Each structure stands twice: as C-alpha cells, then as structure tokens.
Amino acid sequence: MTLPRVQILALGGTIATAPDASGAMQMGLGADDLVAAVPLLATLADIRAETVSRVGSHSLSFDQIHALAAKIMDLDVDGVVVTQGTDTLEETSFLLDLLVERDIPVIVTAAMRNPALTSPDGPGNLLAAVRVACDPWMKAHAKALGVVAVMLDEVYAAADVQKVHPTRFNAFASPQTGPLAALVEDRLVPLSLPVRAPVEAARKRLGKASEGREQPVALLWLGLDEPGYILEAMIDHRDQLGYRGVVLGAMGGGHVPERVASLVGQLGEIIPTVVAPRAGGGPLLRQTYGGPSSEIALRKAGLLWGGRLNPLKARVLLETCLRAGLDRAAIAEVFETFG
Structure with a gap:
C-alpha cells in the first residue's frame, strides 16, 4: 500500500x-x-x-x-x-x-x-x-x-x-x-x-500580496473612558510613526467612547481604519444605535467594518490588503464579505 x-x-x-x-x-x-x-x-x-x-x-x-x-x-x-x-x-x-x-x-x-x-x-x-x-x-x-x-x-x-x-x-x-x-x-x-465565501472572495482581490512590502498596522483596544491620546498621536504624527492602517477593538456591536468619536473619525479620514469587535468576534451592528459614537455614525464617517473577524484577524486581513496595494474602496469590499 x-x-x-x-x-x-x-x-x-x-x-x-x-x-x-x-x-x-x-x-x-x-x-x-x-x-x-x-x-x-x-x-x-x-x-x-x-x-x-x-x-x-x-x-x-x-x-x-x-x-x-x-x-x-x-x-x-x-x-x-x-x-x-x-x-x-x-x-x-x-x-x-x-x-x-x-x-x-x-x-x-x-x-x-x-x-x-x-x-x-x-x-x-x-x-x-x-x-x-x-x-x-x-x-x-x-x-x-x-x-x-x-x-x-x-x-x-x-x-x-x-x-x-x-x-x-x-x-x-x-x-x-x-x-x-x-x-x-x-x-x-x-x-x-x-463558510468559505469571504475567504475565497478576499483571495480574488488580494492577488499576489506576497510580492508586496510590509505594511505596519496598529492594533488599538478601546476601553472604558479612553482619553484618546494615542489616537491624537497617530493623527498628528502619522508619517513619523509609520503605520499604514489601524484596527480598533471596539465595544459592543461597534461603538467607541463618545469623547474619542471625533478623533476616530479623523483617523479614518487619513488612514484605513477598521472597526472590529473586542468581544472576540461575531457580526457587528450596522444600523441600530444613533449618536456620534454609534455604528451608524462611524460607518458614515468612513470607518471600515470588520464584520465577524476579531481584532487580531482583522489586522491580518488589513495588512494583507495593504500589502496587495488595494485602495480604501477595495479594502472595504473585502471586509464587507465577512459580514
């Protein structure tokens, strides 16, 4: 045999x-x-x-x-x-x-x-x-x-x-x-x-990501009463810090402390920023809660939605997308397939 x-x-x-x-x-x-x-x-x-x-x-x-x-x-x-x-x-x-x-x-x-x-x-x-x-x-x-x-x-x-x-x-x-x-x-x-559709869809967009250069992605975990000093530093000193993307471990179904909501929005404007559930995974909300720090406001502000991926896996996917040279719209499409 x-x-x-x-x-x-x-x-x-x-x-x-x-x-x-x-x-x-x-x-x-x-x-x-x-x-x-x-x-x-x-x-x-x-x-x-x-x-x-x-x-x-x-x-x-x-x-x-x-x-x-x-x-x-x-x-x-x-x-x-x-x-x-x-x-x-x-x-x-x-x-x-x-x-x-x-x-x-x-x-x-x-x-x-x-x-x-x-x-x-x-x-x-x-x-x-x-x-x-x-x-x-x-x-x-x-x-x-x-x-x-x-x-x-x-x-x-x-x-x-x-x-x-x-x-x-x-x-x-x-x-x-x-x-x-x-x-x-x-x-x-x-x-x-x-469920393989998200990974298969991502592969089609990623192409020859291995030929790209390293793309550092920051991982920031948001907790009770976060003052936002690191967010301010990333906004003010993006070039010096060298990060090309950010993943935010957000609260609940996709929320951040209200005191840092404007900073999160500013960060999302200058660098691809993904919101992922700090709870460990599971589909995020999209259209339930109102207010400046809710999922509705964050999505309107241009934050990318991590779907069911926990922050660690969202960071892996974002780095791979950036390494493959995908623009913000293409990155959003890749993440959307994960729910």
Missing part, C-alpha cells in the same frame, strides 16, 4: 522546546526531533520533515508567513502540517488561509505543554494533525475547508479559531462556530463545513 506523502514544516514554539541548564525552556528542537518522538507517524504516512525556523510564534513576522505560504504552494505532497507556537496560531493560520489555495489538507498545530512536563500534548497533536491530513473526508473536502488548526483531537477553521486561555491545556476553541470535526479512536468525525 502506498502511504500518503505528508510534509511537516516546523517553525518552533513550545512544541519544539528543550530545557537548558537552568531548567528554562529554550527553542531548539527541529522537525526531525518532532517526528522521532512519534513513531506511529511512519505507519500513517510517508513523512518528509523540514525545519523552517526555530523561534517562538510571538516573534514570527508577516514576511515569514508569506514565505511559508509560497513554500506550501510549491510542495508536491498529499498534505502539509505546520508546527509552531500557540501565541499567534490564530493569526498565522488565518494568514495562510488567505494566501494558500491547494486541494490538499493544510494543517497548523502546536502544543500548550512543553516536552519537559508530564503528558506534553505536542506529540499527540502532531499525530492527530497527520491523521487528519490522511483522512479521506479531509482530503475530499480540503479545498472547501481551507487551512485548519488541529488541537486536542479537534479541527478548527482558520478564520474562526481563537486562543481563549493563555495557559490552559484546552486553550483553543472556535466560539462562533465550534469545531469542524473531531478525532474519535482512529476515525475523523465530521461536524460541519465552514
């Missing part, structure tokens, strides 16, 4: 750490080490392993993920598994989903418990990811599913997965949709299919 060819691309992260002399966990393990820790992989697939980097995911860059996407597009394999840290997995997986269009499974996985702890989850997550990559249902629906994350025997859509706890073992979830599938024994049990 010919086994499916699965490429493992290791980026680093907790899954690839080892203790130094002091006991502190340091980056160091490569793809071959990860594969060697899971002998069962050899019974599932023809494994090819490559170490792409050895860094924590908190230090990954947009450029690195664009390069990774290009590599995945060129691979002649039946499935791809990316291992990395959990800190930015919800962002990197979504960016890969925007950039990679393949009819093979592309899976991102990681670990919450480092290899020095009792019952580390890295080997199990890697085994689960390869099982998912080899599953007939996954292969048949790979294009419809897009890039997925596999953690603790559950499969999540890249556009929806979130890290919902900084340290807990079961730190990942898709609060809006739930998992797409679950591994039970040696079976993958399908549960749902994701």
Whole structure:
C-alpha cells in the first residue's frame, strides 16, 4: 500500500522546546526531533520533515508567513502540517488561509505543554494533525475547508479559531462556530463545513500580496473612558510613526467612547481604519444605535467594518490588503464579505 506523502514544516514554539541548564525552556528542537518522538507517524504516512525556523510564534513576522505560504504552494505532497507556537496560531493560520489555495489538507498545530512536563500534548497533536491530513473526508473536502488548526483531537477553521486561555491545556476553541470535526479512536468525525465565501472572495482581490512590502498596522483596544491620546498621536504624527492602517477593538456591536468619536473619525479620514469587535468576534451592528459614537455614525464617517473577524484577524486581513496595494474602496469590499 502506498502511504500518503505528508510534509511537516516546523517553525518552533513550545512544541519544539528543550530545557537548558537552568531548567528554562529554550527553542531548539527541529522537525526531525518532532517526528522521532512519534513513531506511529511512519505507519500513517510517508513523512518528509523540514525545519523552517526555530523561534517562538510571538516573534514570527508577516514576511515569514508569506514565505511559508509560497513554500506550501510549491510542495508536491498529499498534505502539509505546520508546527509552531500557540501565541499567534490564530493569526498565522488565518494568514495562510488567505494566501494558500491547494486541494490538499493544510494543517497548523502546536502544543500548550512543553516536552519537559508530564503528558506534553505536542506529540499527540502532531499525530492527530497527520491523521487528519490522511483522512479521506479531509482530503475530499480540503479545498472547501481551507487551512485548519488541529488541537486536542479537534479541527478548527482558520478564520474562526481563537486562543481563549493563555495557559490552559484546552486553550483553543472556535466560539462562533465550534469545531469542524473531531478525532474519535482512529476515525475523523465530521461536524460541519465552514463558510468559505469571504475567504475565497478576499483571495480574488488580494492577488499576489506576497510580492508586496510590509505594511505596519496598529492594533488599538478601546476601553472604558479612553482619553484618546494615542489616537491624537497617530493623527498628528502619522508619517513619523509609520503605520499604514489601524484596527480598533471596539465595544459592543461597534461603538467607541463618545469623547474619542471625533478623533476616530479623523483617523479614518487619513488612514484605513477598521472597526472590529473586542468581544472576540461575531457580526457587528450596522444600523441600530444613533449618536456620534454609534455604528451608524462611524460607518458614515468612513470607518471600515470588520464584520465577524476579531481584532487580531482583522489586522491580518488589513495588512494583507495593504500589502496587495488595494485602495480604501477595495479594502472595504473585502471586509464587507465577512459580514
């Protein structure tokens, strides 16, 4: 029997750490080490392993993920598994989903418990990811599913997965949709299919975004009684700061404190500014509340609406749009597809 060819691309992260002399966990393990820790992989697939980097995911860059996407597009394999840290997995997986269009499974996985702890989850997550990559249902629906994350025997859509706890073992979830599938024994049990139209529409507009230059995007979280000093600085010193776009983590269904509403409007006039729900995702309101800081007023002022994307994912999408050279109107159209 010919086994499916699965490429493992290791980026680093907790899954690839080892203790130094002091006991502190340091980056160091490569793809071959990860594969060697899971002998069962050899019974599932023809494994090819490559170490792409050895860094924590908190230090990954947009450029690195664009390069990774290009590599995945060129691979002649039946499935791809990316291992990395959990800190930015919800962002990197979504960016890969925007950039990679393949009819093979592309899976991102990681670990919450480092290899020095009792019952580390890295080997199990890697085994689960390869099982998912080899599953007939996954292969048949790979294009419809897009890039997925596999953690603790559950499969999540890249556009929806979130890290919902900084340290807990079961730190990942898709609060809006739930998992797409679950591994039970040696079976993958399908549960749902994701809404793919927004990502597919975005891909058509983004074109060759990987050929563009880095476009720094600021992420500002708005809270109770925000005075707006950072907003003022961004308006007055835009060129010196160097940001090309802004994402605002807004309150409720798309609201900002009234005392900063005029500043938000000014910022939206000079730089593409996206409003996204700080609540963690879910469609924003469009035409319910009145007043200068409401969703109606902000939309009339030219603020871009993030739809169901949380601020982290909205920032990924905005940076990709800017890198692709899209103007404000085109960026608005891309975000509109996300609800």
